[in-house]
Amino acid sequence: MKAGSHLLSIDDFGIDEAHLILKTAQKFEKLLETKRRINVLHGYNLATLFFEPSTRTKLSFESAMLRLGGSILPVVGQTTSLEKGESFPDMGRVISSYADIAVMRHPKEFSVHELCKGSNIPVINAGDGANEHPSQSLVDLYTVQKSQGRLENLTIGFLGDLKYGRAAHSTVKLLSRYPINFVFISHDKLKLPESVLKVVKDNKSEYEETDQLHDVINKIDVLYVTRVQKERFLDLDEYEEVKTVFQVNRGTLIDAKKSLSVMHPLPRLEEIQREVDLDPRATYFDQVQNGLYVRMALLTILLGKVRNVDGLKALEKL
Amino acid sequence: MKAGSHLLSIDDFGIDEAHLILKTAQKFEKLLETKRRINVLHGYNLATLFFEPSTRTKLSFESAMLRLGGSILPVVGQTTSLEKGESFPDMGRVISSYADIAVMRHPKEFSVHELCKGSNIPVINAGDGANEHPSQSLVDLYTVQKSQGRLENLTIGFLGDLKYGRAAHSTVKLLSRYPINFVFISHDKLKLPESVLKVVKDNKSEYEETDQLHDVINKIDVLYVTRVQKERFLDLDEYEEVKTVFQVNRGTLIDAKKSLSVMHPLPRLEEIQREVDLDPRATYFDQVQNGLYVRMALLTILLGKVRNVDGLKALEKL
Amino acid sequence: MKAGSHLLSIDDFGIDEAHLILKTAQKFEKLLETKRRINVLHGYNLATLFFEPSTRTKLSFESAMLRLGGSILPVVGQTTSLEKGESFPDMGRVISSYADIAVMRHPKEFSVHELCKGSNIPVINAGDGANEHPSQSLVDLYTVQKSQGRLENLTIGFLGDLKYGRAAHSTVKLLSRYPINFVFISHDKLKLPESVLKVVKDNKSEYEETDQLHDVINKIDVLYVTRVQKERFLDLDEYEEVKTVFQVNRGTLIDAKKSLSVMHPLPRLEEIQREVDLDPRATYFDQVQNGLYVRMALLTILLGKVRNVDGLKALEKL
Numbered sequence: 001m002k003a004g005s006h007l008l009s010i011d012d013f014g015i016d017e018a019h020l021i022l023k024t025a026q027k028f029e030k031l032l033e034t035k036r037r038i039n040v041l042h043g044y045n046l047a048t049l050f051f052e053p054s055t056r057t058k059l060s061f062e063s064a065m066l067r068l069g070g071s072i073l074p075v076v077g078q079t080t081s082l083e084k085g086e087s088f089p090d091m092g093r094v095i096s097s098y099a100d101i102a103v104m105r106h107p108k109e110f111s112v113h114e115l116c117k118g119s120n121i122p123v124i125n126a127g128d129g130a131n132e133h134p135s136q137s138l139v140d141l142y143t144v145q146k147s148q149g150r151l152e153n154l155t156i157g158f159l160g161d162l163k164y165g166r167a168a169h170s171t172v173k174l175l176s177r178y179p180i181n182f183v184f185i186s187h188d189k190l191k192l193p194e195s196v197l198k199v200v201k202d203n204k205s206e207y208e209e210t211d212q213l214h215d216v217i218n219k220i221d222v223l224y225v226t227r228v229q230k231e232r233f234l235d236l237d238e239y240e241e242v243k244t245v246f247q248v249n250r251g252t253l254i255d256a257k258k259s260l261s262v263m264h265p266l267p268r269l270e271e272i273q274r275e276v277d278l279d280p281r282a283t284y285f286d287q288v289q290n291g292l293y294v295r296m297a298l299l300t301i302l303l304g305k306v307r308n309v310d311g312l313k314a315l316e317k318l
Numbered sequence: 319m320k321a322g323s324h325l326l327s328i329d330d331f332g333i334d335e336a337h338l339i340l341k342t343a344q345k346f347e348k349l350l351e352t353k354r355r356i357n358v359l360h361g362y363n364l365a366t367l368f369f370e371p372s373t374r375t376k377l378s379f380e381s382a383m384l385r386l387g388g389s390i391l392p393v394v395g396q397t398t399s400l401e402k403g404e405s406f407p408d409m410g411r412v413i414s415s416y417a418d419i420a421v422m423r424h425p426k427e428f429s430v431h432e433l434c435k436g437s438n439i440p441v442i443n444a445g446d447g448a449n450e451h452p453s454q455s456l457v458d459l460y461t462v463q464k465s466q467g468r469l470e471n472l473t474i475g476f477l478g479d480l481k482y483g484r485a486a487h488s489t490v491k492l493l494s495r496y497p498i499n500f501v502f503i504s505h506d507k508l509k510l511p512e513s514v515l516k517v518v519k520d521n522k523s524e525y526e527e528t529d530q531l532h533d534v535i536n537k538i539d540v541l542y543v544t545r546v547q548k549e550r551f552l553d554l555d556e557y558e559e560v561k562t563v564f565q566v567n568r569g570t571l572i573d574a575k576k577s578l579s580v581m582h583p584l585p586r587l588e589e590i591q592r593e594v595d596l597d598p599r600a601t602y603f604d605q606v607q608n609g610l611y612v613r614m615a616l617l618t619i620l621l622g623k624v625r626n627v628d629g630l631k632a633l634e635k636l
Numbered sequence: 637m638k639a640g641s642h643l644l645s646i647d648d649f650g651i652d653e654a655h656l657i658l659k660t661a662q663k664f665e666k667l668l669e670t671k672r673r674i675n676v677l678h679g680y681n682l683a684t685l686f687f688e689p690s691t692r693t694k695l696s697f698e699s700a701m702l703r704l705g706g707s708i709l710p711v712v713g714q715t716t717s718l719e720k721g722e723s724f725p726d727m728g729r730v731i732s733s734y735a736d737i738a739v740m741r742h743p744k745e746f747s748v749h750e751l752c753k754g755s756n757i758p759v760i761n762a763g764d765g766a767n768e769h770p771s772q773s774l775v776d777l778y779t780v781q782k783s784q785g786r787l788e789n790l791t792i793g794f795l796g797d798l799k800y801g802r803a804a805h806s807t808v809k810l811l812s813r814y815p816i817n818f819v820f821i822s823h824d825k826l827k828l829p830e831s832v833l834k835v836v837k838d839n840k841s842e843y844e845e846t847d848q849l850h851d852v853i854n855k856i857d858v859l860y861v862t863r864v865q866k867e868r869f870l871d872l873d874e875y876e877e878v879k880t881v882f883q884v885n886r887g888t889l890i891d892a893k894k895s896l897s898v899m900h901p902l903p904r905l906e907e908i909q910r911e912v913d914l915d916p917r918a919t920y921f922d923q924v925q926n927g928l929y930v931r932m933a934l935l936t937i938l939l940g941k942v943r944n945v946d947g948l949k950a951l952e953k954l
Binding site: 035036037055056059060062063066067074266267268274285288289291292 | 360361362363365389391392393404407408409411412413415416417418
């Protein structure tokens with residue numbers, strides 16, 4: 001991932017590039033303590049193409065762009081020419097004439113890759129169906145490091161729907177690059193797919209699988225909760241049963257470490273009870289906030305304003 | 319209503335705070351005579367959450383933010399995670415990470431109060447169903463003072479649908495804090511509700527009720543017209559009859575004072591005929607314009623940039 | 637077309653005014669080679685009213701406004717009070733309170749003229765049904781001049797649906813003011829309407845009509861391709877036949893001039909094959925890019941920032 005390139009997958013960056021992203025995000029977090037704007041991207045336009053509902057992701061990219069002094073060109077689904085049958089490459093080409101960088105979410109897998117075929121500007125994949133959502137995984141990585149102070153010697157549990165949850169897949173793959181142990185906690189019908197497990201094995205990460213959260217909660221450093229979607233179950237009684245088993249509440253946390261971080265990509269429904277919000281171990285709203293810093297870092301790096309860790313000092317003067 | 323607080327109801331501010339709002343709005347009106355931007359809120363983001371159609375209110379807040387040098391983060395209904403079942407408090411919390419102040423309109427009463435439970439930033443209620451729309455009432459207050467030169471010794475008539483009209487309810491309550499006489503002119507089926515009348519009585523305002531506009535038009539200083547909605551009548555013949563009785567046209571104004579102000583929260587349909595637009599007593603488009611000044615004042619005060627009347631001088635240098 | 641006036645039709649400007657628009661666009665194209673912002677319109681708000689899907693036009697106006705240092709107030713169809721029955725003149729009046737200039741697209745012919753009745757600010761017609769879309773024709777004019785180096789002694793072919801294509805009608809009328817020969821290439825059922833042909837004749841332009849592209853391709857300087865819409869044919873077999881006849885592919889261009897410019901208002905479907913994109917004669921994406929410069933020129937001129945060619949020098953300092 002270099003200046004001018006796209007960010008479509010977590011495979012677009014390696015350990016060193018992830019390190020630069022985290023360092024840059026950290027710098028922005030620090031700078032925003034005393035400032036509301038860091039004018040790195042004054043004069044730049046971000047095109048936002050969201051063909052699916054989104055609050056967090058769309059807002060965090062737009063907010064990131066504004067905090068960097070840039071401007072937003074929203075291209076929402078219902079007002080675009082795609083309805084007239086325009087191809088993704090043509091749309092990519094058109095947007096290149098008007099914006100300096102683009103972010104896209106679309107329900108169709110690899111649609112963003114099609115867009116890139118025509119694009120002359122960097123494009124960030126903000127979710128292409130069940131495929132990837134790399135910036136979310138970077139936010140997760142940043143949140144793990146920030147809340148636990150390190151990216152090694154950690155035991156990270158993933159709870160809930162590990163079969164269909166796009167966010168969990170990418171984040172597991174990304175975290176497996178670091179010396180981290182995994183615990184995958186899910187109903188038998190919602191286990192992590194073999195394809196993701198293969199990456200974990202290839203990276204020589206240790207892992208275990210269980211369907212009992214209370215058996216493992218005491219050894220977990222980070223508990224990453226995902227939503228179990230009702231639609232996945234043909235039998236609603238089965239859903240109701242599973243739902244309660246994987247619900248995190250005050251009771252769930254009694255045996256957990258004091259240093260535990262409870263994460264969730266949000267929106268959350270009943271899988272984390274509101275009573276947990278006040279627990280200092282609730283990290284999911286901090287995760288939202290981190291989305292701002294990480295996206296500021298991504299926009300800045302992709303637009304060539306930060307090329308290495310030494311370049312971060314220059315941000316202080318803006 | 320102080321820096322950092324919410325504005326959900328007209329009960330969130332008293333006479334002194336209303337005075338500061340009006341003075342600040344007046345200052346902005348003056349400053350905009352020679353400037354297009356007063357950079358009080360440079361670097362601040364306003365999130366706009368409009369879950370219902372709106373032109374005037376949404377535009378006036380957005381325009382106010384831009385004229386103050388701030389930026390807009392639009393969060394329209396159809397692209398939000400509320401569709402995925404996210405709660406209002408969670409959405410409030412999320413928006414707090416990305417914006418500095420928010421404004422929300424939603425068809426459900428007290429939904430904005432739910433949003434505030436999670437919000438760490440000031441929130442302005444721009445209409446929660448049939449409940450409140452306090453900034454509109456402040457615009458009305460400003461318009462009465464500006465057009466009549468005072469907020470005392472006035473006779474103000476409210477015409478049309480006084481039963482269901484949200485704008486009229488809040489404005490009546492707010493105006494009843496001042497030495498003002500009310501005339502409520504409506505069809506028997508569309509009279510002001512007892513709950514609003516109680517506030518008028520508690521504030522010891524004088525009032526009368528009638529269903530004949532022409533009996534009272536000559537003594538009225540401000541005529542506040544509201545829309546009579548067809549949907550309120552089971553019998554369409556009855557609607558057609560009522561409609562014409564409460565229609566303001568050139569004839570209606572023959573017996574009116576020369577200093578009369580005709581107001582309307584807009585959009586207007588047939589209840590004010592277009593021929594009235596050219597009459598100098600037509601004040602409803604000035605009311606629209608005043609929306610800009612009053613919303614600039616609200617944003618500035620809620621974000622702590624003006625704390626008292628002395629603070630207004632500082633705005634001149636921006 | 638002067639400062640403060642509307643741009644609703646190509647009849648709103650003459651040869652001299654078109655010349656100023658082209659010169660101003662050219663200046664912006666030059667300035668954008670080294671800058672991302674030319675702050676001519678800092679502090680100004682552009683209201684965008686798009687009641688129909690649009691990518692190119694909406695984005696190019698918004699992008700133009702941002703590149704000029706101005707701000708955008710989007711007023712999308714589904715969140716406006718027009719749903720509540722507000723009239724166009726009232727909406728025009730309301731928008732005048734909040735924006736400095738407006739651009740509107742609406743499916744109803746002459747709806748933008750209605751809006752202007754209430755508007756106190758300049759309004760640009762970005763398409764009112766089958767009627768006009770003058771800024772597109774100016775972009776076409778600019779593209780012809782830029783790609784061919786002149787606006788005289790040219791043979792310009794229009795291909796495809798010449799009966800219903802709004803863009804083609806306005807552009808033909810505009811180009812007929814210059815010493816240009818026309819070749820209209822279409823299926824018999826999709827010929828240029830008599831009303832447009834009348835303007836061509838009145839302007840004493842030479843023209844011919846044919847249904848065979850290959851008979852004329854060798855003498856054409858600019859080939860303006862338009863989409864043939866399936867909906868126009870009752871008989872789908874007939875559509876399939878026509879479709880291929882008027883498709884531009886690599887083979888089509890074998891007999892064409894080396895200096896040919898292939899234009900298309902986009903979005904394109906199958907009428908220009910993707911294999912043509914890499915041909916240096918493909919000019920349609922350059923046309924998109926030119927949309928930015930021409931719209932920057934229009935906004936600047938309508939807001940009184942450039943009044944004549946001498947005024948262009950002042951832009952260099954911004």
